[in-house]
Amino acid sequence: MHTIATGNRGVAEAVREAKPGVVAAYPITPQTEIVELIAQYVAQGTMQATYIPVESEHSAMAACIGASATGIRTFTATSSQGLLYMHEMLHWAAGARLPIVMANVNRAVAPPWNVWADHTDALSQRDTGWLQVYVATAQEAYDTMLMAFRIAEHEDVLLPVMVNLDGFILSHTMQPLETTPAGDFIPPLSLPHAIDIKDPAAYSPLTGPEYYFGFRWEIERSMRDARQVIREVEEAFAGKFGRRYGPVEEYRTEDAEVVIVAMGTLGREAQVAVDRLRQEGIPAGAVRLRWFRPFARPDLAGREVVVIDRDYSFGFGGVLAHSLRATTPCNPYSVIAGLGGQEVTYADIAQFVRQRKPGEEFWFGVESHGDV
Amino acid sequence: MFEIRIHSRGGQGGVTAARLIALAAFYDGKQATATPFYGAERRGAPIVAFVRICDTAIRTCCQVKEPDLVVVLDPTLLSTVNVLKGLAPGGTVLLNSPHPVALDGFRVVTADLTGIALVLDLVIAGSPLLDTSVLGGLAKIGVITLDSAKRAIAENFTDPRNVAAAEKAYAEVAA
Structure with missing residues (x-):
């Protein structure tokens, strides 16, 4: 489909193409249109996902973590205060090596109360272990969302990805958008450490000083490996869809x-x-x-x-x-x-x-x- | 690059109009963007939205400072908002008004969009809807084609009165 659409719709259309099993989200300006559209897709049956309308962003990320830990593709979206409310859970998602994908519609942090574009919300989460990418058009939002799932779920990465788009300036501006079917661009998720719900086990036991640093190093090693994975995925995207992106x-x-x-x-x-x-x-x-x-x-x-x-x-x-x-x-x-x-x-x-x-x-x- | 600034009041459909105009221009084969300026919106408050139409990719997302054309959906805004700001001398104003209005140094095209909405009973919560008829006026001026305007409207509104409103404005506007 070739039309003009908002950046928010670019995100929502891409998420529908990526076919996540679970979407858990809480609406917040200027992200709201993303979750409204996804809820509508699910209600209409054009998207086969479980949509969980949670009571807060902390719960949204917690629900994504729980679902992702069972090996299901998950998505959430937020902005500003909502992202900050997730902060603790962002560390848990990255530390548990869960390939959750999130759209963050960049918005200023209060006070004073302000709903307009600002990058401080996402940049203040830079040390959580999430990959962060910033887009500038509705098309790039769509394309990058598709790539984000493949990058996050790559065996050399297995870290969550945050796709950032400027509040209102991009989220609410209508621009040309070509929504191409993703086809087999995003392979099925195969999470090596997925929880088997038929074989329950305890997770995240206390990890002492002799092991903790090793888990942190593993995150950093994957961050470094992610550079090559990003290059490969952006190359594969250009080959399949003809639109080329780089770092x-x-x-x-x-x-x-x-x-x-x-x-x-x-x-x-x-x-x-x-x-x-x-x-x-x-x-x-x-x-x-x-x-x-x-x-x-x-x-x-x-x-x-x-x-x-x-x-x-x-x-x-x-x-x-x-x-x-x-x-x-x-x-x-x-x-x-x-x-x-x-x-x-x-x-x-x-x-x-x-x-x-x-x-x-x-x-x-x-x-x-x-x-x- | 052709740049339009739309002045309206919350509830009249200025933001929707911007989106429909951009979509119509896109169907005309142009690149187009619609950028509503979001402030503290509420019904009746002055609203501004921008449309850019270009043969090549549009990189800017900022507010339109020097419009080629200004649309005014509520004539009472003329006395409260400087709707002519940045408009070049001789520039066009498409004004919703049942009577001819002169704005010294500018080309004013009037269209009785409120009258069209009332005749067709395009009214929601007491507010006549102007977001589809205005496309007919712009088509008459030559910013977009009437075919693309009708296509953009029909894709977004199932009620045929919306397309009828654009056709009626196209027929009535003297441009």
Whole structure:
């Protein structure tokens, strides 16, 4: 089917194609349309899943964990406060090596109460052991959801995957969407450590200092292996569906002397800014980072970098900015912009590039500038 | 790139109109996006939604600042919201009004969309629905084709009065 649809619908259509056995979710703005659509698919019989309308996000993730532990494909979706409410369970899902897939519609964290786009919700969960990917179009949301199940369930990964899309800006904007049947793209889930409900056993006994670190290392080893699995799955997707994705999306970077780095819709908005800057004779390029965990590590050596964070780690800086500093030789101009849905246009992004001061931090809309 | 800004009040169908216009443009073979601006919506409050139509992929998702065309579904918004903001001199305003209205320096196309809704009894909870008839007006102006408008409406609403409303607006609007 080729139509125009919201990012939320792109997610829901892909989940229907992925055929999970259990969906457990609690509605929250701006994620609500995803779970409404899935509930509707299940009620209409176009999706053969057990839909569990739980009483909280903590329970949603707990239900996914229970179902996934029996070897069933599971899905949930949330935003912001809901994701934070899941926090403890996120660690349990990753630590139990369960390939749960979640859509997180990025939304600001309260207070003050705000339902608009912001990446702090997901980035504050970066150390839970979940893979994290950020998408920028309804099509990419659909495609990445399909890939997320195959990546999560790969025997070399067996970790949960969080697919992030910007609240309202992507979740509620209608864009062209081609929903291609997944066919055999996602093999049946074969969870090697699935619980046999006919042969009950106790799980997660106390694990002492002599063994605990080993389980943590296994998570990290799988995170590292996931890089190759992601490459393979994205390659297989391109071969089957003709749409190609990578750890980053580069735009006019070949001869770029200054590169804008951002995640989500701002990374795509930056591409329009690049076209504007090129018309002015500024050799700009854009790198949209898709995979945040495992971290995509773009090669930015020898270029000036303007990084836009739709998030902030108080007392330190933009999360993406300090991730780049730690992984590639660069001294970025760190722009904090778009928090809580703050409007950021391609013209604004072009101006960030024009006014860049390497090493400094700039809060868009706030008068003060400061050294990092 | 052709950019439209729609001004309406909560309950009139401005957001739905944006989605239907984008879908119609898509059926015309164009790339199109519909971006509602979500604020603290409630019935009767001023609402803004944006549509972009282009021959090539649309990368921007930001608000439309310099529209090529403005749609105003409630004429009382003219006195409370600067609906002309960013519209180039000579730009077109499609205004829901039973009477001709002059806006100095702009081309105003009026359509009695409320009258069409009342004649067809397209009213929900006391609010005349304008989200389908407006497509007829835009088709007359040439933004979308009437065939695609009817297809987009029919796919989303089973009640044939919705397509009839667009046809009626197309017939009545002088553009």
